[in-house]
Amino acid sequence: MTRKRRRLYxxxxxxxxxxxxxxxxxxxxQDNLVFFRSPSDIAAERPPEGRxxxxxxxxxxxxxxxxxxxxxRPAIRFxxxxxxxxxxxxxxxxxPDLFREGQGVVTQGVLGTDGVFRAREVLAxxxxxxxxxxxxxxxxxxxxxxxxxxxxxxxxxxxxxxxxS
Amino acid sequence: MIPELGHFALILALMVxxxxxxxxxxxxxxxxxxxxxxxxxxxxxxxxxxAAGFASLLxxxxxxxxxxxxxxxxxxxxxPMIFKLSGAWGxxxxxxxxxxxxxxxxxxxxxxxxxxxxxxxxxxxxxVLGMISVGFLSFILATSxxxxxxxxxPLDGQGLNPLLQDIxxxxxxxxxxxxxxxxxxxxxxxxxxxxxxxxxxxxxRWVRPWSLAAWSFLTLGIGLGSWWAYYELGWGGYWFWDPVxxxxxxxxLAGAALLHSAIVVEKREALKIWTVLLALLAFALSLxxxxxxxxxxxxxxxxxxxxxxxxxxxxxxLGIYIAGAxxxxxxxxxxxxxxxxxxxxxREGGIVLNNLLLCSICAVxxxxxxYPLFLDLLAGRMISVGPxxxxxxxxxxxxxxxxxxxxxxxxxxxxxxxWPVLQRLWWAASLALLVFLLAMFLGGAPVMPALGFAIGxxxxxxxxxxxxxxxxxxxxxxxxxxxxxxxxxxxxxxxxIAHAGVGVTVLGMAGMGMAxxxxxxxxxxxxxxxxxxxxxxxxxxxxQGPNYTxxxxxxxxxxxxxxxxxxxxxxxxxxxxxxxxxxTAIRTNGLRDxxxxxxxxxDGPDGRREAVLRLHNNPLAPLLWIGSLIMALGGGLSLxxxxxxxxxxxxxxxxxxxxx
Numbered sequence: 024m025t026r027k028r029r030r031l032y033x034x035x036x037x038x039x040x041x042x043x044x045x046x047x048x049x050x051x052x053q054d055n056l057v058f059f060r061s062p063s064d065i066a067a068e069r070p071p072e073g074r075x076x077x078x079x080x081x082x083x084x085x086x087x088x089x090x091x092x093x094x095x096r097p098a099i100r101f102x103x104x105x106x107x108x109x110x111x112x113x114x115x116x117x118x119p120d121l122f123r124e125g126q127g128v129v130t131q132g133v134l135g136t137d138g139v140f141r142a143r144e145v146l147a148x149x150x151x152x153x154x155x156x157x158x159x160x161x162x163x164x165x166x167x168x169x170x171x172x173x174x175x176x177x178x179x180x181x182x183x184x185x186x187x188s
Numbered sequence: 189m190i191p192e193l194g195h196f197a198l199i200l201a202l203m204v205x206x207x208x209x210x211x212x213x214x215x216x217x218x219x220x221x222x223x224x225x226x227x228x229x230x231x232x233x234x235x236x237x238x239a240a241g242f243a244s245l246l247x248x249x250x251x252x253x254x255x256x257x258x259x260x261x262x263x264x265x266x267x268p269m270i271f272k273l274s275g276a277w278g279x280x281x282x283x284x285x286x287x288x289x290x291x292x293x294x295x296x297x298x299x300x301x302x303x304x305x306x307x308x309x310x311x312x313x314x315x316v317l318g319m320i321s322v323g324f325l326s327f328i329l330a331t332s333x334x335x336x337x338x339x340x341x342p343l344d345g346q347g348l349n350p351l352l353q354d355i356x357x358x359x360x361x362x363x364x365x366x367x368x369x370x371x372x373x374x375x376x377x378x379x380x381x382x383x384x385x386x387x388x389x390x391x392x393r394w395v396r397p398w399s400l401a402a403w404s405f406l407t408l409g410i411g412l413g414s415w416w417a418y419y420e421l422g423w424g425g426y427w428f429w430d431p432v433x434x435x436x437x438x439x440x441l442a443g444a445a446l447l448h449s450a451i452v453v454e455k456r457e458a459l460k461i462w463t464v465l466l467a468l469l470a471f472a473l474s475l476x477x478x479x480x481x482x483x484x485x486x487x488x489x490x491x492x493x494x495x496x497x498x499x500x501x502x503x504x505x506l507g508i509y510i511a512g513a514x515x516x517x518x519x520x521x522x523x524x525x526x527x528x529x530x531x532x533x534x535r536e537g538g539i540v541l542n543n544l545l546l547c548s549i550c551a552v553x554x555x556x557x558x559y560p561l562f563l564d565l566l567a568g569r570m571i572s573v574g575p576x577x578x579x580x581x582x583x584x585x586x587x588x589x590x591x592x593x594x595x596x597x598x599x600x601x602x603x604x605x606x607w608p609v610l611q612r613l614w615w616a617a618s619l620a621l622l623v624f625l626l627a628m629f630l631g632g633a634p635v636m637p638a639l640g641f642a643i644g645x646x647x648x649x650x651x652x653x654x655x656x657x658x659x660x661x662x663x664x665x666x667x668x669x670x671x672x673x674x675x676x677x678x679x680x681x682x683x684x685i686a687h688a689g690v691g692v693t694v695l696g697m698a699g700m701g702m703a704x705x706x707x708x709x710x711x712x713x714x715x716x717x718x719x720x721x722x723x724x725x726x727x728x729x730x731x732q733g734p735n736y737t738x739x740x741x742x743x744x745x746x747x748x749x750x751x752x753x754x755x756x757x758x759x760x761x762x763x764x765x766x767x768x769x770x771x772t773a774i775r776t777n778g779l780r781d782x783x784x785x786x787x788x789x790x791d792g793p794d795g796r797r798e799a800v801l802r803l804h805n806n807p808l809a810p811l812l813w814i815g816s817l818i819m820a821l822g823g824g825l826s827l828x829x830x831x832x833x834x835x836x837x838x839x840x841x842x843x844x845x846x847x848x
Contacts, residue, residue: 044548055577059570089790097709117787120768
């Protein structure tokens with residue numbers, strides 16, 4: 024085998040490798056990107072049916088109901104707010120240890136036709152002073168925090184972001 | 189006093205590292221033997237200085253010195269001693285000191301054991317290692333001094349995040365860093381080779397053991413981290429495609445490619461430029477991993493240090509090292525003439541395929557990990573890329589990789605025929621098919637897990653074929669074959685064992701593909717049916733730990749009225765830092781795990797208190813970690829090969845044969 028021929032083979036193989044990796048990445052991206060939406064985003068534009076996304080905001084004070092069931096499994100209901108709008112959430116599972124009322128939370132799941140968000144995952148895995156960046160951004164857009172005025176206010180102060188109606 | 193000494197030791201180490209990065213390289217360029225000889229003593233001195241700094245930090249943590257702000261933020265007197273010590277590297281500053289300590293140890297090892305290296309190569313390698321040390325030491329001193337004092341000293345510290353008070357996680361960072369920093373050594377060899385403009389078999393003989401050791405430690409570190417996530421986070425899974433997990437997987441993938449292509453350099457003097465490139469990539473990805481974890485740009489369980497100044501500093505370091513190395517590569521690589529021609533179907537060809545697939549997987553994981561970051565920066569859209577993406581994009585690439593993995597070691601060097609190799613593997617193939625059919629039709633497994641079982645079997649049987657074939661089974665008597673098997677080089681055994689380890693891990697993954705779970709609320713005394721067992725909640729009681737209080741549930745697992753297991757999952761409350769953690773209960777019989785998590789207690793429909801429990805049945809879960817242990821053992825066994833130990837005379841011969 025000549026050197027030229029071998030180089031051709033190697034180049035061809037590399038081309039196939041890179042090509043298939045790119046193709047795989049692009050097709051996998053198409054269906055599996057998970058977008059972040061705040062309650063205001065959902066109010067403004069209804070997300071596509073059945074597509075999973077991440078909903079983030081603050082757990083509204085006093086909204087957590089730790090009884091009842093959903094789909095035959097013990098469920099927890101709470102509301103996620105960004106100060107402008109709220110979205111009711113139902114979650115069947117064990118909540119993370121750092122889940123608290125009035126604190127930042129990111130949940131992943133799908134929005135039902137009844138407007139209730141069915142969370143498959145609840146992510147709240149930081150310390151109690153931590154504000155997930157997505158949540159901070161959502162609060163900023165909802166007008167509850169102006170970055171020019173400094174760091175986001177401590178999560179505990181958001182307890183009253185929107186009193187229970 | 190001791191903290192000041194530690195701080196001083198680190199400054200001293202920086203000065204020594206500075207001279208280490210200049211003098212030997214200067215000597216190598218000007219062929220000044222005395223300057224070249226300054227490398228080893230400087231490397232040893234740097235190690236002593238960094239070790240003194242690290243020892244002072246350990247001392248501050250052990251004595252709970254609350255005048256040191258790092259101790260205040262991360263420790264507490266009520267903590268067991270082992271976690272006081274591990275707390276020293278359970279935080280950003282301390283872990284960076286550990287990083288530099290491991291790097292200094294590796295430089296010292298090169299200095300001490302590198303007597304047989306050509307002196308110019310050794311001098312250049314030590315200089316490059318010194319440069320890396322300079323970067324990280326100045327990073328520590330400028331942005332993350334672990335010895336900062338506080339005044340007035342508080343009465344006691346704030347405690348370590350309870351999730352990190354765990355023996356698995358105490359060992360996780362040191363192992364991971366041994367891996368990352370091992371790639372710093374192969375990187376230094378690659379840069380030295382580029383400066384010299386020469387890569388030969390002697391170079392390959394040095395790079396292979398270092399990449400092998402780094403890879404073995406990284407395997408252990410990743411395995412341990414995954415095990416920790418499994419039992420400590422209580423989500424029931426073992427790998428979440430979390431960005432920080434990916435950050436450690438990327439150098440692992442590139443490093444696996446490197447350690448295979450280094451064999452080709454060593455044996456056949458081919459794939460040289462490619463191997464140098466892989467060595468640069470493996471370390472670039474290690475640095476990227478450090479940057480992603482330490483800068484706080486990623487939102488993850490581990491990213492607890494979020495200081496933009498630090499992120500920028502590491503990014504600048506990353507830019508200097510990587511851009512510098514790649515510029516050197518672009519400049520010098522064309523000068524390195526390829527040798528060792530081989531046919532596409534040959535051992536070398538198999539390794540090229542392995543490299544290609546590993547690098548493609550690496551690229552896919554890299555894109556998936558960084559894409560959300562770039563989209564956020566450039567378009568301001570917030571997205572996340574989750575497990576479905578990674579599974580979909582990596583599986584089609586991993587499948588041919590593991591299929592070819594069993595055949596690769598059976599191919600001959602230079603030129604091979606595929607057909608005889610496949611003939612030798614027929615029994616492995618039929619075994620795999622049998623397992624597939626059994627799993628599908630008898631075990632009721634879905635297609636993907638069944639395929640996983642078949643592939644795991646294929647890999648294990650393939651590794652066995654490799655050994656049996658080398659021993660000459662079938663061509664000679666059994667006794668003779670056994671004797672020959674014992675006499676096989678340890679590198680051959682190591683490779684076969686590591687490949688079988690991958691098979692074992694794949695079996696574990698396939699088993700976890702069939703894992704089931706159930707969420708249930710039980711009142712004390714009530715029971716539920718799950719995974720063929722009856723799970724009875726006996727009660728939930730208070731429990732007092734050394735530095736926490738807990739609620740602990742007692743669950744009795746019965747089969748046909750007979751007690752099989754008693755499980756006690758709990759929730760711990762740590763008054764210091766006011767945090768709660770979930771302690772899972774795991775009972776294993778080696779082939780499957782029963783796994784229980786205690787959720788919250790609440791008022792049931794009939795007014796009685798009930799506890800929410802999540803129960804998991806995880807078939808073959810232990811194999812995941814046993815497999816990674818076997819992989820690392822294979823790597824370790826390969827390191828004890830005669831070739832590595834007695835390579836010295838050959839190396840000296842090579843050094844004399846060609847001018848340095």
